Amino acid sequence: MGEMWAKPGSLVAGAMFLWVMFQQYTPHQFRSYIEKYSQKLVSFVYPYIQITFQEFSENRFRRSEAYVAIENYLSVDAPTRAKRLKAGVIKDSQSLVLSMDDREEVTEEFKGVKLWWASDKSPPKMQTFSFSPAADEKRYYKLTFHKNHREMIVGSYLNHVMKEGKAIEVKNRQRKLYTNNSRDTWYGYKKAVWSHVAFEHPARFETLAMEPKKKEEIVNDLTIFSRRKEYYSKIGKAWKRGYLLYGPPGTGKSTMIAAMANLLDYDIYDLELTSVKDNTELRKLLIDTRSKSIIVIEDIDCSLDLTGQRKKKEKEEDEESKDNPIPKKGKEDESKVTLSGLLNVIDGLWSTCGEERLIVFTTNYVEKLDPALIRRGRMDKHIELSYCCFEAFKVLAKNYLDLDSHLLFASIGRLLEETNMTPADVAEYLMPKTITDDPGTCLENLIQALGTAKEEARVKAEKEAKEKEEEEERVKAEKEAKEKEATAGEVKEKEMSDERVTENGLAAVKENGVVS
Numbered sequence: 001m002g003e004m005w006a007k008p009g010s011l012v013a014g015a016m017f018l019w020v021m022f023q024q025y026t027p028h029q030f031r032s033y034i035e036k037y038s039q040k041l042v043s044f045v046y047p048y049i050q051i052t053f054q055e056f057s058e059n060r061f062r063r064s065e066a067y068v069a070i071e072n073y074l075s076v077d078a079p080t081r082a083k084r085l086k087a088g089v090i091k092d093s094q095s096l097v098l099s100m101d102d103r104e105e106v107t108e109e110f111k112g113v114k115l116w117w118a119s120d121k122s123p124p125k126m127q128t129f130s131f132s133p134a135a136d137e138k139r140y141y142k143l144t145f146h147k148n149h150r151e152m153i154v155g156s157y158l159n160h161v162m163k164e165g166k167a168i169e170v171k172n173r174q175r176k177l178y179t180n181n182s183r184d185t186w187y188g189y190k191k192a193v194w195s196h197v198a199f200e201h202p203a204r205f206e207t208l209a210m211e212p213k214k215k216e217e218i219v220n221d222l223t224i225f226s227r228r229k230e231y232y233s234k235i236g237k238a239w240k241r242g243y244l245l246y247g248p249p250g251t252g253k254s255t256m257i258a259a260m261a262n263l264l265d266y267d268i269y270d271l272e273l274t275s276v277k278d279n280t281e282l283r284k285l286l287i288d289t290r291s292k293s294i295i296v297i298e299d300i301d302c303s304l305d306l307t308g309q310r311k312k313k314e315k316e317e318d319e320e321s322k323d324n325p326i327p328k329k330g331k332e333d334e335s336k337v338t339l340s341g342l343l344n345v346i347d348g349l350w351s352t353c354g355e356e357r358l359i360v361f362t363t364n365y366v367e368k369l370d371p372a373l374i375r376r377g378r379m380d381k382h383i384e385l386s387y388c389c390f391e392a393f394k395v396l397a398k399n400y401l402d403l404d405s406h407l408l409f410a411s412i413g414r415l416l417e418e419t420n421m422t423p424a425d426v427a428e429y430l431m432p433k434t435i436t437d438d439p440g441t442c443l444e445n446l447i448q449a450l451g452t453a454k455e456e457a458r459v460k461a462e463k464e465a466k467e468k469e470e471e472e473e474r475v476k477a478e479k480e481a482k483e484k485e486a487t488a489g490e491v492k493e494k495e496m497s498d499e500r501v502t503e504n505g506l507a508a509v510k511e512n513g514v515v516s
């Protein structure tokens, strides 16, 4: 047995020795010449072709679509053919999906042609000891097939893999809610620009409380948008649409975004703009979003200095820092995303790297926003979400109490017209608080709350009117006092000037010795 192994062992050792000598002592030009021809010889003798699909493309930001499609495609048959499998969770966090583990191989037959898929990873460039995989480790799939079938594989087979892979992805898709990571996690082993959780919000347009006509219009707008791929390409416009949702807190802006995602089956990217350092980061984040998604920036007026005061502030601070060379704490962490950077992201070239996308901004103060940000074409549709009207109340009554009508509806309708109560507050009163609460009790609670709100609003309005009156009186009194002061000043001035004239006259008389 020992002898049996001794021979190949010494052969390998000999070959290794020769290879090292060849590399050490052969001149560079000669060596590359030999390598080139030896490769040609190998490809002549070895009749197989290999194609590699890397997980990350050159810029390392985006997972290659081809890699993802192949991963999905292979996940169908891999469980029955590969020996080592990786498990992941999909759809509603309930079902398991198994895919090929690293360094596994499966065989496949397509139209009678045999081919091999292998998953592998390239070793790190730097050999360091670490418990976590190295940052520069690259995963890839390798496809091997006979060179006689090159055209068929490169053409129809790979198209088939991409198409099937994408279809499986859509079928298995667990919708996600993404949020942007801080820059520290953008590189390294667990590099990720966004992190996500499963998106499972129950909001639907049917349960959203607002005027039915307005709601229908929005639903139609969204549905038409999602079916207009060809139309957008025909008119030469990127397939995206901007929505501005504005209104007081608790009127359903965030709820509507969830309903939009559920209606269209989209992912949500909740972009926290204050943690984005600059415009470059913003672009990178955008590149890494996928199609069929909603990019949301909540409270846009708070996320960004939109009034153009940023420059002024920076100027002031620069001048301040000249006097005081110690940098202010936290200044480095400040977001430097500018209005123009954001506008570029919305409608510039960057927004076209991806399709079927909604961009949604929300704000409580629409009047604070820069008109450039919300002009049509950027924010195509402006939707106001307002205080609860009677129509909206009826939706909430149906949702919360399963009521279509009730004797108390009429008085609630009247009170809602006279008060400003948000749907969030109305919903809170409609929710039964104890097991014994029946719909009637809940409606009475709401009427009471509306009554209180109406009284409070009356008292507030009276107080404000009184304050306004007092302020006006104060201003009037101040004005009068000023005018009085001015008149008194004028009189005094006149007296003084008269005195001067008299004195001058007397002096002249004295000098000339004339007495009249």
Ligand SMILES: Nc1ncnc2c1ncn2[C@@H]1O[C@H](COP(=O)(O)OP(=O)(O)OP(=O)(O)O)[C@@H](O)[C@H]1O
Binding pocket: 207, 208, 209, 210, 247, 248, 249, 250, 251, 252, 253, 254, 255, 256, 363, 364, 385, 423, 424, 425, 427
């Ligand atoms: N129009 C609505 N229809 C149904 N429910 C609503 C509506 N508006 C508010 N609600 C209820 O009130 C809660 C708060 O609403 P939501 O978070 O959507 O308000 P918002 O407008 O986003 O407020 P903010 O401006 O403070 O972010 C929701 O959980 C929802 O249950």
Ligand SMILES: [Mg+2]
Binding pocket: 253, 254, 255, 298, 362
């Ligand atoms: Mg909100």
